[in-house]
Amino acid sequence: MSTTEDNMSSQTQRADSVQQMNEAHWPRIMRVAAHHxxxxxxxxxxxxxxxxxxxxxxxxxxxxxxxxxxxFDRDLFEWSQWALMAFTVFWSGFISASLFAEGRPLTARFFxxxxxxxxxxxxxxxxNIGLAVNLRVRVIFDDGVAGVLSPIVLITYFxxxxxxxxxxxxxxxxxxxxxxxxxxxxxxxxxxxxxxxxAGFIQLFLQVYFDSLDWANTSLLAGxxxxxxxxxxxxxxxxxxDSPAQxxxxxxxxxxxxxxxxAFAADFRAGRLPASETxxxxxxxx
Amino acid sequence: MxxxxxxxxxxTEADIPHWPRIMLIRPRTVLIAVAVLLVLxxxxxxxxxxxxxxxxxxDIPAWGFLFNVGPVEWSQWYMQTFxxxxxxxxxxxxxxxNRRMAARFFLIFGAGLCFMLIEDTGDIRHVxxxxxxxxxxxxxxxxxxxxVADFPYFxxxxxxxxxxxxxYARHVWLSFRSRLHIFAGVxxxxxxxxxxxxxxxxxxxxxxxxxxxxxxxGFRFPIxxxxxxxxxxxYLVDGPLEETIEVLALTLIITAIxAFTANFRAGRLPASGExxxx
Numbered sequence: 001m002s003t004t005e006d007n008m009s010s011q012t013q014r015a016d017s018v019q020q021m022n023e024a025h026w027p028r029i030m031r032v033a034a035h036h037x038x039x040x041x042x043x044x045x046x047x048x049x050x051x052x053x054x055x056x057x058x059x060x061x062x063x064x065x066x067x068x069x070x071x072f073d074r075d076l077f078e079w080s081q082w083a084l085m086a087f088t089v090f091w092s093g094f095i096s097a098s099l100f101a102e103g104r105p106l107t108a109r110f111f112x113x114x115x116x117x118x119x120x121x122x123x124x125x126x127x128n129i130g131l132a133v134n135l136r137v138r139v140i141f142d143d144g145v146a147g148v149l150s151p152i153v154l155i156t157y158f159x160x161x162x163x164x165x166x167x168x169x170x171x172x173x174x175x176x177x178x179x180x181x182x183x184x185x186x187x188x189x190x191x192x193x194x195x196x197x198x199a200g201f202i203q204l205f206l207q208v209y210f211d212s213l214d215w216a217n218t219s220l221l222a223g224x225x226x227x228x229x230x231x232x233x234x235x236x237x238x239x240x241x242d243s244p245a246q247x248x249x250x251x252x253x254x255x256x257x258x259x260x261x262x263a264f265a266a267d268f269r270a271g272r273l274p275a276s277e278t279x280x281x282x283x284x285x286x
Numbered sequence: 287m288x289x290x291x292x293x294x295x296x297x298t299e300a301d302i303p304h305w306p307r308i309m310l311i312r313p314r315t316v317l318i319a320v321a322v323l324l325v326l327x328x329x330x331x332x333x334x335x336x337x338x339x340x341x342x343x344x345d346i347p348a349w350g351f352l353f354n355v356g357p358v359e360w361s362q363w364y365m366q367t368f369x370x371x372x373x374x375x376x377x378x379x380x381x382x383x384n385r386r387m388a389a390r391f392f393l394i395f396g397a398g399l400c401f402m403l404i405e406d407t408g409d410i411r412h413v414x415x416x417x418x419x420x421x422x423x424x425x426x427x428x429x430x431x432x433x434v435a436d437f438p439y440f441x442x443x444x445x446x447x448x449x450x451x452x453x454y455a456r457h458v459w460l461s462f463r464s465r466l467h468i469f470a471g472v473x474x475x476x477x478x479x480x481x482x483x484x485x486x487x488x489x490x491x492x493x494x495x496x497x498x499x500x501x502x503x504g505f506r507f508p509i510x511x512x513x514x515x516x517x518x519x520x521y522l523v524d525g526p527l528e529e530t531i532e533v534l535a536l537t538l539i540i541t542a543i544x545a546f547t548a549n550f551r552a553g554r555l556p557a558s559g560e561x562x563x564x
Contacts, residue, residue: 025378025381025382027377027393029393029397075413078408079404079408079410082404082407082408083400083404086370086400086401086403086404087400089367089370089371089400089403090370090374090396090397090400092371093370093371093372093373093374093375093396094374094377094378096306096371096374096375097374097375097377097378097379098378100304100305100306100375100378101304101378101379101382103304105304105306108304108306109306112306112308112371115367115370115371115374116367116368116371119363119364119366119367119368119370119371119403120364120367122367122403122404122407123360123363123364123367123403123407126404126407126408127360127363127407127408129360132355136351139344139346140342140344140351
């Protein structure tokens with residue numbers, strides 16, 4: 001931040017000519033507006049919640065008993081989440097390349113890492129590699145070995161998965177926060193997403209979690225949570241937190257992070273970023 | 287074509303700075319890595335399942351760990367992610383070098399890869415074909431429901447990359463080194479995609495699997511009890527064979543793009559008149 005003034009004048013001149021080049025070269029698919037993604041995701045979530053209440057809680061719509069509608073975690077809802085992630089890989093990769101081309105390699109590195117992080121997240125939620133490896137370890141090795149090996153496998157896998165975005169946010173996040181709208185989206189999106197993801201794990205450990213859900217079912221949903229899940233009490237508790245609540249938080253957090261990326265792209269295209277001087281030239285040349 | 291004299295000078299490495307190192311990985315490195323993975327997987331498959339030199343403490347055969355839902359399939363997902371980002375880099379730097387047509391190839395192909403990644407990891411077609419069966423029954427027009435449901439789906443999925451190849455591949459073709467890779471990769475992919483679409487057509491996969499087990503593996507292909515012969519043979523083709531072809535095809539397409547990238551960055555692409563005319 002301290003070197004900002006030094007290169008200002010030379011940068012602004014260069015910025016003008018380069019600016020037009022950068023602006024002109026963004027194809028339409030890369031110009032999706034941040035708020036459009038938010039509207040689309042909000043619309044989907046509202047629809048899912050309306051259906052949830054109409055089908056399960058009020059019972060206005062007859063859905064065959066014993067069948068899971070999969071409102072929150074299956075089919076269309078899930079697929080749109082995947083599509084959003086896949087295209088975020090595409091968008092981030094494009095932004096990264098454009099930033100490299102504009103001589104902003106440090107900011108570019110953030111988006112490069114996010115592109116891969118989103119790809120790995122997508123692969124994880126669709127392909128469940130961590131759990132698949134874990135399952136195989138348990139099948140191949142006897143209990144003694146598997147008991148040691150399987151937590152190691154799981155912890156290593158999820159650490160690797162999380163390390164990429166954490167690294168990117170820690171070391172390169174400051175360049176992204178130069179865009180004020182991206183900063184605001186990230187400030188809400190990242191905590192939400194983290195809460196959503198952690199909620200997915202926490203259920204394994206905390207009884208409190210179950211108790212709060214019992215409370216939610218009796219006081220908020222008037223005990224109307226679908227019957228077949230109650231045959232196995234733990235399953236229905238898991239389902240309530242694993243689908244409606246957790247998925248909503250996670251998906252909206254994800255949408256906000258994607259919105260931050262798109263908002264940054266818009267600021268970058270329009271030349272609203274400070275001239276790239278938080279990035280020392282020596283770094284760029286290296 | 288007329289304006290080819292105005293084509294800017296070939297862009298050299300000095301003009302295109304700051305590509306991250308991961309995007310500049312050598313084609314050979316990728317090929318070697320995939321070859322090692324394949325040789326290792328096949329060696330384990332043969333040693334454990336066919337020759338039975340190693341005993342695992344489970345009834346589930348090794349082919350169930352190695353190909354489908356295993357490293358050979360997983361490696362493709364990571365390569366696809368890499369390829370999407372690589373396409374973005376090529377697009378941005380090509381368009382800045384005023385090579386719009388070649389750039390467009392990478393944009394369309396990259397978008398196609400996004401959908402392929404979703405399908406490959408999430409297996410959406412299974413859900414679709416199950417819904418299809420619920421509506422129309424097991425047989426439609428006298429054909430297996432999966433064949434009728436899968437074929438249009440695969441056609442739709444293939445349309446973006448096919449479009450990119452049909453209309454813009456000749457601009458990537460300019461890079462001499464990419465040609466062999468592209469040719470081999472696309473042929474293999476087409477083979478995998480077509481056979482994949484035909485998998486349930488007159489039990490194509492099951493029959494092929496049966497033939498392979500009888501004539502090549504000497505009836506040593508292990509099929510878990512719960513699965514049944516028919517599905518076992520189906521998975522012999524769907525797993526070891528198809529995944530191997532797919533991973534090779536994808537690898538060759540990625541190495542083709544990498545070879546193109548290297549040529550482009552080194553200024554070894556011939557000037558393309560058509561491009562500036564646009």
